[in-house]
Amino acid sequence: MGLDHVIKVIGDYWDERSSEFDKEHDTEDGKAWEAALSELLGKDTNKSIVDLGTGTGFLANMTARLGYPTVGIDLSREMMKYAVRHGKKCGSPAMYMEGSALELPFMEDSVDYIINARLIWTLVEPKKALKEWYRVIRPGGKVMCFNRMQEEVGLTVWKDNIYQDRETDSSLEIMSAGMEELRELLVNSGFTEVEIRKLPGLTRPGYDYEPWFVLMGTKPVTKRQTEEEGMADFWDKSAADYEAGHALADKDTWKKRLGEFVGEKRKIHILDVATGTGMIANMLGDMGYERVLGVDVSEQMMYIALEHAKEQKLENVAYKYANALELPFEDGTFDVVLSSRLLWTLTEPQAAVREWKRVLKKGGRLIAINELEPGDGIRCGEIEKYQKDIKAEELPFGNVKQDNIVELLKETGFADVRIESMPGCHLLNSDRENWYAFIGDLKE
Structure with missing residues (x-):
């Protein structure tokens, strides 16, 4: 059936789960996230951000309120309906558009940051995705992939056959990738200064979840x-x-x-x-x-x-x-x-x-x-x-x-x-x- 089928299955799945997913953000400490993002993104709020797999707009609305021009992209329109409503309530100027992380509607060297939260584990054709991200990021710009991970291990499978579709589930090549494998994915895509940094304190006390990490890399500026x-x-x-x-x-x-x-x-x-x-x-x-x-x-x-x-x-x-x-x-x-x-x-x-x-x-x-x-x-x-x-x-x-x-x-x-x-x-x-x-x- 191919990639189109896989993308449809993933989009449909998150459409159906949009309300449940949105509720999960209640476990996050918004102030801690804002502080972490401000430090990682820097003081220059003229820099542009694309939040891939934006979901219900948790990151996109936050970076837009911090002053960075932000566009959120996702396969799921139902998820982004929440993002738009949340943005209206909190005064976020973020924009949202339907699209795939494998094919971005931007010119090469035109985006300062590509960010995402809990997207990388669900990527299909991750090498193709990273090549596309590299294409649109400006020299000197960065990719930042936020995800919960097991310390010293990496991504862990929390549910087998999540999409209940054999072709789709078998396409999740890096669902349980170790930290070194994730680093190599960025390095092999051309990024430099690749690191995985632990971000403690982002989840509110009382929730027993794996800690948040950010996988980061920079598109080098050539001579x-x-x-x-x-x-x-x-x-x-x-x-x-x-x-x-x-x-x-x-x-x-x-x-x-x-x-x-x-x-x-x-x-x-x-x-x-x-x-x-x-x-x-x-x-x-x-x-x-x-x-x-x-x-x-x-x-x-x-x-x-x-x-x-x-x-x-x-x-x-x-x-x-x-x-x-x-x-x-x-x-x-x-x-x-x-x-x-x-x-x-x-x-x-x-x-x-x-x-x-x-x-x-x-x-x-x-x-x-x-x-x-x-x-x-x-x-x-x-x-x-x-x-x-x-x-x-x-x-x-x-x-x-x-x-x-x-x-x-x-x-x-x-x-x-x-x-x-x-x-x-x-x-x-x-x-x-x-x-x-x-x-x-x-x-x-």
Whole structure:
């Protein structure tokens, strides 16, 4: 019968048991729970929370009243009817929606905390569930699974065949998982700083229950993500003044050189990586190339690019947020991948070139334009300051021999790699004609 059947059985079971389940929360010490949650979640109440398997809203209403934007999700509508009523009575602004812990209606990297209480033991396909939670949690965000456990043991089976359905009950893979197994589940899903912490005093005196524990893990912030945020912030702040110091002189000459590199065929798809304020992308659009897409990590730079495209009525030019190292496109999408003054800023040049090759069609062309010291290579005088500003560990092409760039293109699989000069091309505030293009082709 499959997963749909299992999910229906679980939802129906908790619908029928909603009143009984809601009553069980009378055993909990609300003040102790609020104190524990405040400590675990921290003082920043701008952080968002999704409470999975929210049930009658015990956690969701509490975190919402503490000030955190909270959404509760559950399979059982009857359970959540209690959650909505409780929220109205206690002044909780929590929102509730029907859904499965296996398939969340959120964008990747969009939620700060995923929390749940007494959910993890009843998970079906737990590896799939944790992979989905990891997807939607922001880097630096956390998962927190609250459950009663036997100390030094882990989850214990309190009732065999709870759902009275063989397929469903056999799907509860971690119903009696030990503490080490639970830790490994989070670690193997990519979480770091994984721990199980005992939370004493959450149950009111007089109730002989197993103690509460929380299983926690953090989605790590990668080096690449830190550097992307640094770059986006730097160029956003630089956007308003960028064109004053980087405007292109003699655009007809620039167009002529670009046309020589890109080719005469106009019905092609061009990607301009790190497009900035769209100087090159809009120029290519004005030259009549059918589809030009500029991507950048700086939204403020692209806002300027969009305004220029609108002013010039360039319907063949579009812009999209994307990191040059992780392009959101299928393999073999573009006929030409082009960049201008990007090489020196790359934190991972090898990864970048591989990514550009991936999105190029067979027979496509890579064009990387940069200022060079003739016969030498790229020489950036303030590379250390920029590196510090964007929090980058390294900028390998900030000062690099041109032969090293050529060699990288060859090693990555580009053929007929060459360096072409761009006579007549210079900036408006400079007469230095030190612009060159590294060009490589992919074989058919």
